[in-house]
Amino acid sequence: MxxxxxxxxxxxxxxxxxxxxxxxxxxxxxxxxxxxxxxxxxxxxxxxxxxxxxxxxxxxxxxxxxxxxxxxxxxxxxxxxxxxxxxxxxxxxxxxxxxxxxxxxxxxxxCPEPIPGGQDVNQDYAGKAELEQEIVNISHQAQKVPEEIVSFEINPRTILIIRNGILVRIEKELIRLGHSELLKSVKRNLEKSYLHNNISFEGILKKRVVDAFVDWKFDSDSSVIVLVLNPAK
Missing domain, CATH: 3.30.300 (GMP Synthetase; Chain A, domain 3)
Known part of the structure; x- marks a missing residue:
């Protein structure tokens, strides 16, 4: 670096x-x-x-x-x-x-473009395909299978997962009716229960998962998940 x-x-x-x-x-x-x-x-x-x-x-x-x-x-x-x-x-x-x-x-x-002088993200990290499949499974349980999923390591301690196209029709209707705040609260509690209780992540990544975070942009129907890892598992 x-x-x-x-x-x-x-x-x-x-x-x-x-x-x-x-x-x-x-x-x-x-x-x-x-x-x-x-x-x-x-x-x-x-x-x-x-x-x-x-x-x-x-x-x-x-x-x-x-x-x-x-x-x-x-x-x-x-x-x-x-x-x-x-x-x-x-x-x-x-x-x-x-x-x-x-x-x-x-x-x-x-950002709309790479940070000058910054290193590239690692798109071929160990366990990538298995992790993305596990995220697809979680998404399916909580709402629906994403239309697109992309993941990469920013560094050995941080994995960023981007999902697009995950809102179901009833969620879109709740957003249209002005209930975005309530919907986000419900989705956050539901998805994080799946993320925090997932026993597969550590076996897939061969690292301990210290924290998991998730957020959404309803207007663009996108979501990010960040896994914070301890490489010395």
Whole structure:
């Protein structure tokens, strides 16, 4: 990895921590940035505010989800502008998710072109075909088989999976009627139960799965899944 990309990662990680502190009143213990081709992931750990902790203790997880969704939507434009200042490329799409029980979260930025100086993603990682088939199986259980699925390693610790064409007709109708927020909450809980309880991933990848994240863009009928791995299984 060249020095420019390392510098980008450090600058973006530092700014992400500042954004969280500014918007939530508390920042994550760490933010790990990975850059591959036109993809940027920010994995933040040990992040839970005192007010969120109280709400979770009172079983108000949905309120925490709604608060985070609102705050992250306000953060994204600032974050996108900063990434453009640092790298010269402005992200086109953002996805995000969190794992409250792990106190962790993930931001994914997809740019219209590769980050200058960035390395290519690994599209031929070990276990690729088997992993994609397992994701197809999960998608089929939760909604329907994707019309398209693409996956790659950004680095040995981060696998990004992109699915297109996964919404069923009833979901599209709920979105049309203005129930996108409720639909996302239901889909997040359902799919993450499949992702977190999947016993096949580690056997396929020969690595321990530390975290799994998923998000959707309903207007483009697309979704991303990120698996965070520990290579030293």
């Amino acid at each position: 060249n020095q420019t990309i390392i510098q980008y990662q450090q600058q973006i990680a530092s700014y992400a921590g500042k954004l969280f502190r500014d918007h939530f009143g508390k920042g994550p213990e760490s933010a790990v940035v990975s850059i591959g081709s036109k993809y940027i992931t920010v994995y933040f750990r040990n992040f839970l505010t005192p007010s969120e902790r109280v709400l979770l203790e009172q079983d108000h997880e949905m309120i925490v989800d709604q608060m985070r969704e609102t705050l992250l939507q306000t953060m994204i434009p600032e974050f996108a502008s900063y990434i453009e200042i640092v790298t010269g490329v402005k992200p086109q799409e953002f996805y995000y998710d969190w794992s409250l029980h792990n106190k962790s979260g993930m931001l994914i930025a997809i």
